[in-house]
Amino acid sequence: MELSAKEHLVRCLTEEHDYAVGKAHCRLASLYPDFDLLLCDITELRFYMKWNRATEAVPILERLVKTHPSDEAWTLIHQLFVKASSSENSTEKVLFTEISNDTFEFIIGGLTKRFDNDDLLKTKLLLFCLRNADENKFSKLLNRAVTFITERASNDKELEIGIGKYHVYLAVFVAPALLKLNFSNITVCRALSIVITVLQVGIAWPTHSGNWTNLLRAVSESYEAEAQYFSQESFKIGAALFDKCVILYDLGVSVNLSLNMSRCSVLSSIVDNAGSLKSEARKIVFPFFIWYAYKQWRANIDEGEVLVWIPENNWAMDVDKLLNSNAECLTPSKKAKLRERKEEVTTFQVEYLISTRPELCEAYELCCAAICASITSFSMDVVAESLYFASFYSDMRQFITESLLFKCKINELIAYVDDVGAQLENSDCWTKEVLYFQLACAHCLDRSWPDACENVIHMLNISAESDIGSKPIFGTDLSSTFTNNDSSIQPAFTIVKQERLRKLVYDIAYHILFRVYTSTAMDHDNDQLLGALLVLSQIDFATKGYQCFNRIMRHVEAKGSLRSAGLVKYISNIAILEELSRIQDYCSEYVSILIAIPQVQRRIGQSTRHSVRGTKDGQKQSIEEQIKKCGEDPYVTVSTYFTENKEGILKMLGAKF
Known part of the structure; x- marks a missing residue:
């Protein structure tokens, strides 16, 4: 053949x-x-x-x-x-x-x-180059590969919580590959952006790993092992890449981020050193600290738990004693002793929280240090831009405000919340309630009573349609496990379930009114303020409100009057109404109670046979009519009082409009 x-x-x-x-x-x-x-x-x-x-x-x-x-x-x-x-x-x-x-x-x-119609093959080719590159092989293709994938990530429209498939490729494949290469021919901004992408994908990985693993499998079956490695070491990858960027681009003295990843307290020790890095590096390292702390915070707090500041218990305190014990009226020696006692208690309170949940406290401290360093280095706009990914995590705002509150960084907390105010309007009710509550606490610590009360009223407005009178869900409450011989001392910070905020907000309101009432700048014969305290005493009346009411009435009887027109319609507690009626019957000679709804002016010729509400009989009749309407939830009654009288209350507290 x-x-x-x-x-x-x-x-x-x-x-x-x-x-x-x-x-x-x-x-x-x-x-x-x-x-x-x-x-x-x-x-x-x-x-x-x-x-x-x-x-x-x-x-x-x-x-x-x-x-x-x-x-x-x-x-x-x-x-x-x-x-x-x-x-x-x-x-x-x-x-x-x-x-x-x-x-x-x-x-x-x-x-x-x-x-290739959808860039999938080109992505595979360039990823192949990255994974198999060394100092000689495919080094010229390195910049092309990174540029292609980062640009696709920037223009990706199919995003899930701000992350698309190219972000996942950058985090899982590109970042680990760059650790073994000299990538100085890549622009510094592009290289540092990959560090942030690693953090974003690492934080979101636990809840989206299934979908994202399928994305990686579409590129290659062999990449599944790399996905597993990334899920366990994402922050270490990001830290190592950041350290390499600092060295390659001469961004300052390296802080050795990857060598200080053992816990939040160790990272906190290098925050100050990170402040000496160049601007580009600081924009990355401070968010890195915050996201790392956020990850630890989520691991150490249960769903729906919130850090709150608990004011001292004033419910059972006599108004007159409060006046007499006002720190502003003390002699210098007594002031010093009082300050020492308060500092001692505060130190104990913080130490108690640290001893019970140390990892949680370390997360707060790291986040607070990083946020404060960011605000010091950059404008709030730049800080917000560096944390834009936080908009996809409503609890991230909660964590930042909790951290600032825990360390009493009041000005920074207020500046941060003011900056995210526009985003807050689109948040869910729980997120708004938590932030308003923490703002109220912050303003209380800052003794800015009108601002504190305004946030209390904002919170009451949000929860007005909710079942705020139901029994709260108690979470981990440090006060319940607090052991000290002096029962009047309560931990300043505690962890509670979010639902409990709807009751704690009334404690904050009470704290505000008492502090204003006992201030030397306030007229202690201010009946509007005393009436507001009386309305608040309806909260938990059977357990603590009655004590407050008794003290208020003793003060009213001592000064001889209570004049707050229309107050009666905000009292739904029958015990309070009956006591007011008793005073009208038996004590009117030396105590004047004028709380009836203002009488509508009569037309000429209209009958006046019935009692007029400005008189003794009119006051009694108004109280008796209100007794017939009793039965309304006290939380609803008190909330209505604050929301309907918002402007008057804020003016009374010193707000300027």
Whole structure:
């Protein structure tokens, strides 16, 4: 049988036993007149792959790509690359890692032009370069690969909590690959942005790992192991990449972030050092601290728990005693003793919280230090921009405000909440309630009573339609486990369930009114303020409100009057109303109670046979009418009082409109 070049090439591929025989057939084909160099190269490439001879196949592949590419050749190259990218230990992978940078660039252009409609193949090719690059191999393609993926991430519209598939590729594949490379030819902004992407994906990974692992599997089955590694070491990857950026781009003295990842307290010790880095690095490292602290906070707090400040218990305190014990009226020596006692108690309170939940406190301290350093270094706009990803986590705002509150950084807390005010309007009710409550606490600590009360009223407005009178859900409350001989001392900070805030807010309101009433700047005959305290005494009347009411009435009886027109309609407690009625019956000679709803002015000729509410009989009648309406939830009654009299209350407290 007469052979031909084509027949020799067929026999070359079908040879199963002897490599030398198969190669000889390929050489013999060149002696025949029907010899086709393109067909010979394609056949020889297939032959070398069949016999796992990647090194011999490299020059053949490079010649195919650069000399005479055809659709058949590109189809073969595509098949080989698909296998190379899906297998860690294959001849095809060795082949593509051995070719030159120029050849691989030709392959990227040729394959994407013919087979890629959605950039998936190009992504695979560039990721292959990154994963197999070293100081020499594919180094020229490094910048191209990183630029392509970061730009796709910036323009990605299919996002889930701000993260798209290219963000996941950057975090899981690109960041670990860069750790072993010199990437100084990449712009500093682009490199540092990858650090932030690592943090974002790392934080969101636990809740989205299923979907994102499928994304990675679509690129290659072999990437699943890398996804597992990333899920466990995301922050370490981000820290190591940041340290390398600081060195490569000369961004200052390295803080060795990756060596201080043992716990939040260790990271807190390097926050000050991080402040000496250049601006670009500080914009990354401070958010890194905050997100790391956030991760630890979520690991140490249960769903729905909130850090709150608990004011001292004034419910059972006599108003007159409060006046007499006012610190502003004390002599210098007594002031010093009182200050020492308060500092001692405060120190104990903080130490108690630290001893019960140390990891939680460390997270608060790290976050607070980082936020304060950010605010010192940059404007609030820049701080908000560096934390833009926080908008996808409503509890991140809660964590930041809790951290600032825990360390009593009042000005920073107020500045932060003011800056996110626009976002707050679109938040859920619980988020708003928590932030308003913490703002009220902050203003109380700052003794800014009008602002504190305004936030209390905001919170009451939000919860007005909720079942605020139901029994609260008590979470981890430090006061319940507090052991001290002096029962009047309560921990300043405690952890409670969010639902409990709807009752604690009345304690805050009570604290505000008492502090204003006992201030030397306030007229102690201010009946509007005393009336507000009387209305508040309806809260938990059976357990503590009655004590407050008794003290208030003793003070009213001592000064001889209570004049607050319309107050009666905000009293739904029958015990209070009956006591007021008793005073009208038996004590009117020396105590004047004027709390009736103002009488509407009568028209000329209108009958006046019935009692007028400005008189003694009118006051009694108004109280008796209110007794008939009793039964309304006291929380609703008190909330209504504050919301309907907001402007008057704030003016009384010193607000300027």
